[in-house]
Amino acid sequence: MSAVGSVLESGPAPRAGAQAPSARVAMVGAGQLARMTHQAAIALGVELRVLAASADDPAVRAGAAHVLGAPDDLGALRALAAGCDVLTFDHERIPPEHLRALQDEGVVLAPGAGAKLAAQDKLHARRLLAGLGLPVPAFTHARTPADAERFAGEHGWPLIAKTPREGYDGRGVFTLQGLADAERLLGETPGGILLEPHLALDCELSVLVARARGGERVAYVAAQTVQREAMCREILSPAPIDAALAAQAQALALELAEAIDATGIMAVELFATPGGLLVNELALRPHNSGHHTIEGAVTSQFEQHLRAVLGWPLGAGDATAPAVACVNVVGPPDGSDPRTRLPAALAVPGAHVHLYAKAARPGRKLGHVTVCWTELRAARAAALHAAALLEGRAS
């Protein structure tokens, strides 16, 4: 009798289980970006440990190991990094001096403290980009109402004002209609504000670039982002723009990643204006404008980020479908929870629903829906419909 049984049954005696140590990545933050990074880490057998404010944070609810603490607590950051191969980020809100301290102590940061600052301080970023000769909007650092008046004299009211050191999803971004607005904002912002003209835009674009420790780079195709109430609401990929412009956006993003010594995923947000492309902002981490890559690219931004920060070979960034649309699911005004309407959204053909396990609040990003299709208009319509169902705006 010959056992056709598995080799465990019929083969040589198994050796004691050898288990190589898993790669360990520490991530500051435990929001939806960390949650989706954890999903990607599972496939690669990477252990992700996150810094969480609470055990209810999205990444912790997905099962990531965690350290409880605040990102401005150096002790918590040290505890997070201990024993991990690399420390990375799901947000920008870590004091730059803490990052420099960790780096000085020998913690491997990806991106490094210097590169990360380009995402943490908008004024620093503008000066850096302008210094590199990259196209950016006109800007000034206004410390006084007179500074604002001078800039308005060149560009006219209204102006866009940004607080340099905070802000995402439109937080820290203001439209100034005139000098009185500038006076009020400057009164609340002792360090001054970043001012730029109110530009006429053709559209907004985002290009994801991954840069590995070691320097390997991969750029994803340029996507259009659609903002509402200053929050990214839709991602349309590829952006329905001229191919030469798309190629230029990719080239700019690749150049930028190299110039600032980025590591990991970087999202470069650009303005397409009648006068050409302008670089708006950078995020040195996985970014909302890259959520469509989970199903819509060969390598998702989350897996790519892990590969890059660990110094592993990057994956292809190619699209998996001719058109990919991704729409954010935002807490509706009545405070109701989109989860109660999940089955309806799942009935939309091709809808990939991602929910973040966050408590529902009006205006809060609670999930997203991605649809891959042969054609962008249909993909967008399906994704918008599924999101509207989740938000209770359709039936």
Place this chain on the structure above:
Amino acid sequence: MSAVGSVLESGPAPRAGAQAPSARVAMVGAGQLARMTHQAAIALGVELRVLAASADDPAVRAGAAHVLGAPDDLGALRALAAGCDVLTFDHERIPPEHLRALQDEGVVLAPGAGAKLAAQDKLHARRLLAGLGLPVPAFTHARTPADAERFAGEHGWPLIAKTPREGYDGRGVFTLQGLADAERLLGETPGGILLEPHLALDCELSVLVARARGGERVAYVAAQTVQREAMCREILSPAPIDAALAAQAQALALELAEAIDATGIMAVELFATPGGLLVNELALRPHNSGHHTIEGAVTSQFEQHLRAVLGWPLGAGDATAPAVACVNVVGPPDGSDPRTRLPAALAVPGAHVHLYAKAARPGRKLGHVTVCWTELRAARAAALHAAALLEGRAS
């Protein structure tokens, strides 16, 4: 000054966070199938709780909530099911009487105890399928050597013998060269064995079908499975067979799901023989032969299983690429851990690597690699190469 800030800053005061209860799924087992089900559960915001033998089990290491216990411990099964919407499975090794007891106590099982038995007892399955008029290999229940001799008189030696109530990956499957082998095996198997002829096969196929509570059904395209040492080693999708045969395999699987009242994902393994298709075995759970659906189908078998057992609408099973190849990564003879060779495999273009965080042992399934491509031969070559790199058989 108008804040373009997010509605959290500028909109109405947020309400207290409303949080609808998440759907909760209990799964008996915490192996790689539960691990990948947990990944899918994260996207849907579903909470998965698994029954684990140890906190080192693959699904627990991926962060699934868990109850420690054995699948033959009714108390542990009750603890697992408590508070969950539905109880489902990542393996077959649960005593059928426990399933009936849980069902009688009001636990919602998916699949139900009766349907699950078709995957737990091979003899029961054969009789059931034959009774439904579905094509199955000739078989007999041999209790004595005389039974085996009679069956060999009709079909000739060698015969294939299976123990009815255990076995996966070739465990519990034996080739009997003659009467002496039958006597030996029957001496160890008091309940008798399932005997079938040693068939000439064109190839082996697998068809995944999902059937939701409520009856909605989706069939995936038939895939070819390639076995080595009685373990599934490769999945090639679509199976490179005649379209009519592939359609017949799908139709058989759909009919079967309905006939046995399956719920969730069911894998139907078929033999393609010169005389036509024969149904070999069933698995009423996500299955190794469906791993390619993670990247290779619009809805992975794991998400589909969750949708089905929760009674939610099913997703499309359509392929995302013209050809998808998936190759298992098996512990090499030297006991070394494929994880140490992960970066090399990640350099293979298009290789999606999945590692299960299991201790490496020779012959143990430790992961798989999937490649989606325009053409099957190239997809298979790339997946085989990446798996060989992980197993230390290539460089």
